[in-house]
Amino acid sequence: MKTRLLSGILIVLFLFSCSSGNSSDLNKSHEELGREFVITLSEKRYDDAVTKFDPVMKVALSKSKLKEAWETNLQTFGSFEKIESISQEPYQSYEIVTIKSEFNKNGQISYLDIKITYDSKKRIAGLFFISSSGPKDFEKVSYIDPGKFTEKDVVFGEKDLELPGTLTIPTGSGPFPVLILVHGSGPNDRDETLGPNKPFKDIAWGLGTKGIAVFRYDKRTKVYSETIAKDIHNLTVKEETVNDVISAVKFLKNNEQIDTDAIYVLGHSLGGSMIPRIASLTEIPAGYVIMAGTPRKLEELIIEQIEYISNADGECDAKEKKQIEDTKKVVEKIKQIQKEKRTEKPEIILGASNKYWIDFDEYNICETAKKITKPVFIIQGERDYQVTMKDFEIWKKCLDGKKNVVFKSYPALNHLFMSGDGMSVPEEYMKSDHVAEDVISDLFNWIEENRKR
Numbered sequence: 386m387k388t389r390l391l392s393g394i395l396i397v398l399f400l401f402s403c404s405s406g407n408s409s410d411l412n413k414s415h416e417e418l419g420r421e422f423v424i425t426l427s428e429k430r431y432d433d434a435v436t437k438f439d440p441v442m443k444v445a446l447s448k449s450k451l452k453e454a455w456e457t458n459l460q461t462f463g464s465f466e467k468i469e470s471i472s473q474e475p476y477q478s479y480e481i482v483t484i485k486s487e488f489n490k491n492g493q494i495s496y497l498d499i500k501i502t503y504d505s506k507k508r509i510a511g512l513f514f515i516s517s518s519g520p521k522d523f524e525k526v527s528y529i530d531p532g533k534f535t536e537k538d539v540v541f542g543e544k545d546l547e548l549p550g551t552l553t554i555p556t557g558s559g560p561f562p563v564l565i566l567v568h569g570s571g572p573n574d575r576d577e578t579l580g581p582n583k584p585f586k587d588i589a590w591g592l593g594t595k596g597i598a599v600f601r602y603d604k605r606t607k608v609y610s611e612t613i614a615k616d617i618h619n620l621t622v623k624e625e626t627v628n629d630v631i632s633a634v635k636f637l638k639n640n641e642q643i644d645t646d647a648i649y650v651l652g653h654s655l656g657g658s659m660i661p662r663i664a665s666l667t668e669i670p671a672g673y674v675i676m677a678g679t680p681r682k683l684e685e686l687i688i689e690q691i692e693y694i695s696n697a698d699g700e701c702d703a704k705e706k707k708q709i710e711d712t713k714k715v716v717e718k719i720k721q722i723q724k725e726k727r728t729e730k731p732e733i734i735l736g737a738s739n740k741y742w743i744d745f746d747e748y749n750i751c752e753t754a755k756k757i758t759k760p761v762f763i764i765q766g767e768r769d770y771q772v773t774m775k776d777f778e779i780w781k782k783c784l785d786g787k788k789n790v791v792f793k794s795y796p797a798l799n800h801l802f803m804s805g806d807g808m809s810v811p812e813e814y815m816k817s818d819h820v821a822e823d824v825i826s827d828l829f830n831w832i833e834e835n836r837k838r
Contacts, residue, residue: 410437410507416471419482419501422509426455426499427465439508446512458514462497462580462815463490478505479611495580495815502611511611515572516580516814526587528822532556534593541602541636546609548629550602551575553593554642562647562832563598564588564674565633567626567663569654572607577653581817584653584801591825597832600637605629618731621744626659627666634669647671647836651828652678654772654800660761661753672760672835674828677772677800680750680779684716684742686771687735693770697810751783760835761790764824766798768809793827 410418418437425434431448438446446454459465469485484499495516502511534555540547555561566585568577576583589599606613606625613620630650637643649672652660657678664673679686691712695705715734722732722739723746731739754761761784765777777794784790795802799809803818 413507415473415480415482415503415507418503418507419471419473419484419499420468422501423468423484423486423499426451429455431455437509439504439506439510442509442512454514458488458497461490461811462488462495462516463493464488466494469496479503479510481511481611490812490815493815493817511614513610516578526590526819528594528825529587529590530594531590533596534590536589536593539636542629542632546605548602548605548608548632549575550600550633551589552640553589553599553601555593555596555598557596559598559642560644561596561598561642562649562671562836563600563637563643564592564828564832565630565637565648565650565670566599566601567630567650567652567656567659568604569656571604572610573604574607575601575603577601579801580815582801582803582814582819584803584820587820588651588825588828591820591822592829595825595829597829598643600633602629602633617733618738619740620738621741622655622659622748623662623744625741626656627662630659630663631667634667638669644836645669647832649674649832649835651676654678655683657772658750661750661757662748664757664759665753670759672762672832673757674831675761675763675780676802677765677769678763679772679776680754680783681776683745684719688712688716689773690771694811697808751779754780754784755787758789760831761787762828762831763790763792764802764827765792765794766800766802767794767796768798768805769800770809771800791831795821795823797821798824 422434422437429452431452434451435443435446435448466487466489469487471485472483474481480503482501482503484501486497486499488495488497498515500513500515501509504510534553537552537554539550539552541550542548566577566588568585576586585601589601592599604626634648634650637648638645648670650660650663650670651674652658652663653676655678657675658680660673660675660678664670688709691709695701695709701709719734719742722734723743726743728739728743734742763777763780765772765774767774774794777792781792797804797806798821799805799813801814801818802820802824804821805813
């Protein structure tokens with residue numbers, strides 16, 4: 386069975402409205418309702434599940450769409466095993482219940498956070514699924530020594546829009562060079578968790594062990610998902626990603642433990658594509674790392690990804706061919722919006738509105754990258770099917786002759802910079818692994834070499 390997961394492109398549904406609730410549900414706690422809803426999904430009782438939606442959700446997420454979403458999760462993560470934990474947090478007049486659930490695919494355990502937003506009448510007004518983390522023993526990784534660093538949770542950014550983050554500080558006397566980590570697409574947490582994997586935590590603890598501080602934080606689209614959803618038609622990648630990187634740079638500039646002449650920024654996937662734009666807006670960083678970032682338009686990659694996944698087993702059935710054709714139609718719609726620069730009657734396409742796609746189209750990644758004068762390190766996994774060696778070669782051609790740029794690719798690594806054999810497939814992300822030690826060493830050496838100049 387093939388998995389149809391475009392990792393790194395996450396479509397989030399969050400809808401809100403007022404409605405009257407079921408009288409029996411009003412007597413139950415939000416956590417109890419959330420538990421019942423997940424059990425209903427696990428038993429594939431979609432007719433019962435949609436009765437818990439408010440009127441807007443019933444239109445936006447019909448029974449057939451809910452079924453498709455849930456069964457896609459089953460294809461990706463395997464069979465539902467149990468509810469691991471339940472947590473609840475208020476948001477304005479809503480209650481958000483997060484249900485961490487355990488799945489099993491061929492003996493491989495992974496976790497999924499099912500986040501449910503309840504209105505004042507205890508109707509479901511928002512729902513999304515996101516891969517999550519489970520138990521993982523980082524202390525046994527060869528390049529990690531927890532005794533050589535400490536971690537401090539911090540809050541930074543504008544008042545009322547602060548973001549939580551973690552600063553990993555090496556033991557000993559500073560100040561220390563620091564690397565800021567910038568996420569890929571979707572509402573990522575500070576570890577950039579995907580299934581059981583935490584690539585940003587690997588990097589933070591690996592470099593922390595070697596004497597370099599690392600700053601990572603929860604992405605705005607995770608922390609303020611409801612607020613963003615309400616104003617999604619005005620969201621561009623600047624609000625999604627870029628602004629918070631600038632805030633992080635300024636935050637670390639005022640930290641006594643940090644060598645303010647050695648602040649570096651690493652962007653992974655979408656974050657890597659944003660590095661030239663970030664560099665154009667701040668003079669503070671001493672250098673940049675582009676980690677599997679594409680210099681191309683996002684819509685170009687979408688078709689390549691769906692075609693790759695559909696043909697991964699050597700055949701493409703009728704359903705997959707239709708999915709490819711439907712994806713091409715969506716991409717053509719995006720291109721038309723970009724061509725016309727149409728902002729009236731905005732639509733949500735692949736989780737983003739017209740302004741987002743127009744803004745990205747107007748951003749010339751290659752030409753902006755040519756203007757970077759600080760050191761740049763571009764790294765690429767050769768088994769990566771999301772951002773490929775084609776992108777790596779485009780970077781090389783674009784930045785040919787730039788003495789401040791260093792390139793390196795890794796034959797065995799995928800999009801998460803974790804090792805594997807043969808063709809990389811989405812299921813690979815659900816296997817517990819760690820960022821390759823070579824990558825950690827190369828990041829350390831590159832930073833140290835540039836500090837000495």
